Amino acid sequence: MAQPDDYGFSEEAALLKYSARKFFKSNFPTDKLQKMVADNPDSARVQISNWDKALWQQLLELGWTLLAVPESADGLGLPAVAVAGLVEEVGRAAFPCPLLATLNTTYVLAACGESANGALREIAEGTTATLALTNRAGSWQPEDTEVVASEGKLNGTAYFVQDAGKVDKFLVCARKGTGHSLYWVATDAPGITVHADAIVDLTRDQAHVDFADVEADQVCEDGLKALGQAFPAICTMLAADVIGAAEWQLQTTAEYARTRTQFDRPIGFFQAVKHPLVDVMIQIDEAKSLVYNAACAIDHEPKRAAEYAHMAKASASETAAFASSRSVQFHGGIGYTWECYVQLYFKRQKHSQMLWGDAAWHRGRLADIVLGKVS
Amino acid sequence: MSESDSKDTPEQAEFRQHCRDWLCDNTPAEPSFRLPISALEIMTEEQLKYLKDWQKSAYDAGLVGCDYPVEYGGGGRTNCQRIANEEMHRAKTPYMPNIIGLGMAAPTLLHHGQEELKKHLLPRLLSGEDIWCQGFSEPGSGSDLASVQTFAQRDGDAWIINGHKVWTSLAHFAAWMIILLRTDKTEKHGGLSYFVVPISSALGQGVTVKPLIKMTGETGFNEVLFEDLPVNDGLRLGGLGQGWQVATTTLLHERDAGELVTPRSGGMKNAASHNADTANLIDLARKTQYNGKPAVQDPLLRDRIMQQLIRETGLQENQRRARVPALLEHPARLQLQNKLLRSEIAQETAALALEVAGASASLYLGDENAPAGGQWPLAYMSTYGNTIAAGTSEVQRNILGERVLSLAKSK
Numbered sequence: 001m002a003q004p005d006d007y008g009f010s011e012e013a014a015l016l017k018y019s020a021r022k023f024f025k026s027n028f029p030t031d032k033l034q035k036m037v038a039d040n041p042d043s044a045r046v047q048i049s050n051w052d053k054a055l056w057q058q059l060l061e062l063g064w065t066l067l068a069v070p071e072s073a074d075g076l077g078l079p080a081v082a083v084a085g086l087v088e089e090v091g092r093a094a095f096p097c098p099l100l101a102t103l104n105t106t107y108v109l110a111a112c113g114e115s116a117n118g119a120l121r122e123i124a125e126g127t128t129a130t131l132a133l134t135n136r137a138g139s140w141q142p143e144d145t146e147v148v149a150s151e152g153k154l155n156g157t158a159y160f161v162q163d164a165g166k167v168d169k170f171l172v173c174a175r176k177g178t179g180h181s182l183y184w185v186a187t188d189a190p191g192i193t194v195h196a197d198a199i200v201d202l203t204r205d206q207a208h209v210d211f212a213d214v215e216a217d218q219v220c221e222d223g224l225k226a227l228g229q230a231f232p233a234i235c236t237m238l239a240a241d242v243i244g245a246a247e248w249q250l251q252t253t254a255e256y257a258r259t260r261t262q263f264d265r266p267i268g269f270f271q272a273v274k275h276p277l278v279d280v281m282i283q284i285d286e287a288k289s290l291v292y293n294a295a296c297a298i299d300h301e302p303k304r305a306a307e308y309a310h311m312a313k314a315s316a317s318e319t320a321a322f323a324s325s326r327s328v329q330f331h332g333g334i335g336y337t338w339e340c341y342v343q344l345y346f347k348r349q350k351h352s353q354m355l356w357g358d359a360a361w362h363r364g365r366l367a368d369i370v371l372g373k374v375s
Numbered sequence: 376m377s378e379s380d381s382k383d384t385p386e387q388a389e390f391r392q393h394c395r396d397w398l399c400d401n402t403p404a405e406p407s408f409r410l411p412i413s414a415l416e417i418m419t420e421e422q423l424k425y426l427k428d429w430q431k432s433a434y435d436a437g438l439v440g441c442d443y444p445v446e447y448g449g450g451g452r453t454n455c456q457r458i459a460n461e462e463m464h465r466a467k468t469p470y471m472p473n474i475i476g477l478g479m480a481a482p483t484l485l486h487h488g489q490e491e492l493k494k495h496l497l498p499r500l501l502s503g504e505d506i507w508c509q510g511f512s513e514p515g516s517g518s519d520l521a522s523v524q525t526f527a528q529r530d531g532d533a534w535i536i537n538g539h540k541v542w543t544s545l546a547h548f549a550a551w552m553i554i555l556l557r558t559d560k561t562e563k564h565g566g567l568s569y570f571v572v573p574i575s576s577a578l579g580q581g582v583t584v585k586p587l588i589k590m591t592g593e594t595g596f597n598e599v600l601f602e603d604l605p606v607n608d609g610l611r612l613g614g615l616g617q618g619w620q621v622a623t624t625t626l627l628h629e630r631d632a633g634e635l636v637t638p639r640s641g642g643m644k645n646a647a648s649h650n651a652d653t654a655n656l657i658d659l660a661r662k663t664q665y666n667g668k669p670a671v672q673d674p675l676l677r678d679r680i681m682q683q684l685i686r687e688t689g690l691q692e693n694q695r696r697a698r699v700p701a702l703l704e705h706p707a708r709l710q711l712q713n714k715l716l717r718s719e720i721a722q723e724t725a726a727l728a729l730e731v732a733g734a735s736a737s738l739y740l741g742d743e744n745a746p747a748g749g750q751w752p753l754a755y756m757s758t759y760g761n762t763i764a765a766g767t768s769e770v771q772r773n774i775l776g777e778r779v780l781s782l783a784k785s786k
Contacts (some may be wrong), residue, residue: 004382006382257782269782274776277776278779281708292692295691363678370681375672
């Protein structure tokens, strides 16, 4: 199947994207984010998930979590390019919420077949969820999970579980016999203990989750197949979040370079500042083009979706690192302070950079596809 | 249906079919002699004739200048040049010789030329009968283009030109030159005017063309000296003192950021045409031994080859996204990056190819053991033409920083 030249990015998709931008601009300016998540710089503070539940509730009512749910499970079944456009705006606002986690879960459930229809319907009704499948070493290959299923019960620990403190359900990948299956379970089910991690990123939360004889519903027998099928969407949506956040970093730093004066000139006059800022913009644009290409492949050219998603996340990870580095450096002394907003995006981007695989990891997988595996 | 044609308008779809039918019967056979890497290195009459014949036949079939008005020798179509270009690449045709004319002179003439001039010059330009060159840079005016000193002195209805242009590709074959001249020494930008001037018909009568040799050993660009060349005022494009504004149209098109799509063909595999792209790089890595294994199996080289592939794909996708206004933050942001990215990515890819080739990268054209006939060192050196010409990469970054990010101007 061929990709449409315009990525299939419809008027409806543009409306969704730009109304989201407007929504965050009026309801969630960056000073509000700073007040909400950065009230306490003490690293010994208790880890609590700071987020605006009331605002999130409004977004739930607007139907944001059912955008990616297939129509057969009472969702809207929007194409991935439209969802990516929305996620870009969430990244730009660095809005703390379980949208990405729920979207990721949705894409995996949608790849499970009929057995997951019940779980998908729950999401369509407003349930939020996240994936629990990473091991202690932070492997992004779900077959490395440390959770084991036997006789319908889960035991073990899942690490690096994203936004675990905000969601209603876990979708767990567990070893079962010689295979791996997926389980759907409430986050407060008996036997589950959620340990919040102390993390750098103030706009997310993360936890490791203990499972001790937890009864859970199996929603998919061949879990690795479903996860493999959904992986391009997981990487592409995170990359969309990254380019949105990077655009904020670029615009904020350019604004500072236009107004901050040294040696009697705005610092943006100096090519030591001007040229690297242009390079940040160039990286964002390449990554953004690759994100829409990957999203369009998910919709129209699934055979190449993995290849394009690796490109998108590799490019986005590099962009996250470079845009963050320049945003702090070019703000000078103030950029190094807790009160300056660039720290919030710097930390969010550092988290995103490694989440679901850093640039080198994705290039390694891409090389296996393009060049063949090394014998 | 392929990727590119699924969104054609009815006019584009019909035109695409016409291109395919014609190319099927009329794509020329490879020549028996070597063609240079691009039109900018054409050295012999034999090469020139082969390429001019190709451009003329493609023009006669309506594949060149399709979006130009009929009264100026064009096809009078809408957004069809891109279709023709895609089909010519697909058919692996030769490239067009009149690259400066098509890419820079034609859009500038169309926007700023007087009616008579356009009717007289454009048809012969589009068909390739008249080869064009560009007289912008001077020995003392490179990145600071608006400082040009070649002077036009008013003499009744005419102008007398004296000065020195340099890096002038194709001047040795050119009938015409687009030229940026100083008509007023008291103002920098406001003292410039833009003309078209005859070259071949004035050789020895006020015009001297001297070849320059590139670091690759190729010729193709020149110095052009003007000594008391008389030029009629009717050959001026735009108003007196408006030369900088007219030159902006030229430069935008030169950097792939103009509104008209440049007629461009190519794709022919030739012993001496070797694009510095990742497809060729991967081909080299498969054939080359590195530490006792095929280079394509070396983990560090694999990573770096993927970095190039990702950037190259990103650039292609930029060009696609530039056609989707809903996904743009600023109207010119992607177009102004094209030239910079195309030249720098090719340079990095060629540099990596030399590393992959290892000791064999020392072998150049003419050595029977050279990988790909020695084309990689040539391709690598040639990329510097592209990161320097048409506004250096440094100037491109200034333009992007100032126009798109509104940072303070360098000058």
